[in-house]
């Protein structure tokens with residue numbers, strides 16, 4: 001069939017064009033939002049603004065956490081997720097500074113914050129979308145500057161014996177306790193997510209005022225890092241807040257329920273319908289202002305603020321869920 005050199009030549013020119021056709025048909029309205037936002041490498045040149053809710057939104061005018069600071073180092077630089085609101089950058093730098101000066105913590109290893117324009121990410125999280133979430137490693141910062149390569153490869157230390165669902169006392173210390181407590185005491189913080197075994201250790205060890213434990217919430221995973229979520233900055237109407245955590249220190253039966261051994265699996269019932277794969281989140285699912293954040297195209301001046309403020313009257317679905325990992329029903 002390809003014996004004729006002319007036909008072969010024609011096909012060699014045409015095939016790449018044909019292969020590109022489906023991609024051309026994919027408008028930004030059909031491409032999953034995590035691809036669109038994951039591909040952008042720079043922030044939008046707009047005033048800083050968290051838009052939408054923690055697991056369904058985007059970030060205008062993001063600021064980068066410098067990858068090296070006096071008291072911190074950003075990790076996994078290839079992910080380009082050291083972006084946030086100015087409030088998140090200021091919080092992280094202050095925590096690093098205060099923890100070192102006042103608690104003797106050697107410095108923060110900072111994991112994921114947000115993407116340059118926020119939004120959903122290709123991997124790792126459902127939240128971290130509006131520049132108000134940061135993952136902070138529970139591993140101490142080494143007393144030297146890590147190379148770029150080391151920041152990709154250095155393994156974090158798990159603080160939890162996951163089989164026994166208890167804290168691993170060979171690595172957990174007062175240092176991690178003080179660091180989480182210091183973060184929780186910052187009035188800008190809305191919630192901190194940790195593994196239930198870590199919450200249990202904090203509950204058992206806390207002395208004096210226990211009010212800060214209210215913000216520390218148990219969730220799957222979070223054995224290597226804790227996840228800090230800031231409140232919406234004051235007056236930022238485009239940012240959709242969460243409800244405050246329920247009152248109390250959260251050290252009672254709810255926490256114990258997390259730490260129960262898993263029930264033996266039931267025989268799954270025969271599926272009656274084929275499982276439908278959930279549709280990926282699209283740009284149209286995000287607040288309308290996120291289109292401008294992504295594309296830079298100016299939004300209609302009279303429509304944009306109203307759209308941003310009236311977005312999604314329903315309460316945000318991630319009230320408790322940091323959605324760092326898919327829910328598996330286990331404490332991985």
Ligand SMILES: [Zn+2]
Nearest residue numbers: 134135227324
């Ligand atoms: Zn996180």
